Amino acid sequence: MSANSNPSLCLKLFTSTFYLSAFTFGGGYVIVPLMRRRFVDDLRWIEEKEMLDLTAIAQSAPGPIAVNAAILLGWRVAGPLGALVAILGTVLPPFLILSVVSLFYAAFRSNPIVAALLKGMQSGVAAVIASVVVDMAGGILAQKRLLPTLIMAGAFLVTLLCDINVVWIILVCAVVGILAAFWRQARDKKEGTV
Structure with a gap:
């Protein structure tokens, strides 16, 4: 619009x-x-x-x-x-x-x-x-979906139990999400060519 x-x-x-x-x-x-x-x-x-x-x-x-x-x-x-x-x-x-x-x-x-x-x-x-x-x-x-649920629960537990700066937790979650997206894209591409 x-x-x-x-x-x-x-x-x-x-x-x-x-x-x-x-x-x-x-x-x-x-x-x-x-x-x-x-x-x-x-x-x-x-x-x-x-x-x-x-x-x-x-x-x-x-x-x-x-x-x-x-x-x-x-x-x-x-x-x-x-x-x-x-x-x-x-x-x-x-x-x-x-x-x-x-x-x-x-x-x-x-x-x-x-x-x-x-x-x-x-x-x-x-x-x-x-x-x-x-x-x-x-x-x-x-x-x-399992991965987003595990990321959410893991980030919560790490924040609650560990003395780690939240920036590091966000960066790790971002990297995991990016890797999962690339993996999903590669899998979909492979399934599409078969």
Whole structure:
């Protein structure tokens, strides 16, 4: 779908990402399920599997996951202009909010109501992150494929039990996934020629 031929698409993309970014506390892992609900369930711009793929790419790329996911989603929905619009919609709310907070930082720092509010938000963020993990794990388990399930379980166990930097775990998982894709492609090619 071309963004040039449909300016209302870009406007809807901007307002959706702006709204999600403005009212989401807790970072990328919190905004991802809200993006899924908005763009997969409500607007039906992309499929569930595609959202999982975009999320995986956004996590693997350098930078904030929310911005990376917005770039990929915007590009997928409306091309380069959509990516730009989605970036603006995602980055503007935190920029504006932090600009206001920085002006009143001294008052916010010592305010017990603000401190209690932030503590409460931490609990909510933990619940939303747990929900994301369950949703993403459900998507992987629903595929009924052994390798992705083993990668997911192995990455979880290594993260839980070992003191290994998560970057190394992501790199190992990426290498395993690439090797599996090459192996599957070679197998399919061999079966196709027989």
